[in-house]
Amino acid sequence: MLFHVAMEVNLPPDMPKAEADDIKAREKAYAQALMRTGKWPHIWRVAGRYANISVFDVADADELHALLSGLPLFPYMDIEVTALARHPSAI
Numbered sequence: 001m002l003f004h005v006a007m008e009v010n011l012p013p014d015m016p017k018a019e020a021d022d023i024k025a026r027e028k029a030y031a032q033a034l035m036r037t038g039k040w041p042h043i044w045r046v047a048g049r050y051a052n053i054s055v056f057d058v059a060d061a062d063e064l065h066a067l068l069s070g071l072p073l074f075p076y077m078d079i080e081v082t083a084l085a086r087h088p089s090a091i
């Protein structure tokens with residue numbers, strides 16, 4: 001099942017740089033591990049914002065929630081999820 005996921009990151013401006021760098025490094029490792037499994041096939045930077053648009057390919061919304069809530073940046077993100085269904089004109 002495919003999901004369109006929009007993530008906006010809002011790190012506190014007063015977070016120490018070393019802490020922010022550590023979370024970002026753990027986020028990258030977590031995300032790339034999921035990409036290698038095929039569960040996170042697309043990630044795109046939203047130009048001009050600390051945000052991304054991603055596509056997840058997972059069994060269901062429960063699996064998606066488990067993966068998203070495991071993101072190291074999850075406590076600092078606003079996330080919007082849209083379930084995708086096959087378009088009748090798709091070939």
Ligand SMILES: O=C(O)CC1=CCC(=O)O1
Binds near residue numbers: 027051052073
């Ligand atoms: O930088 C972002 O958009 C947040 C993020 C999600 C996965 C990743 O590696 O960074």
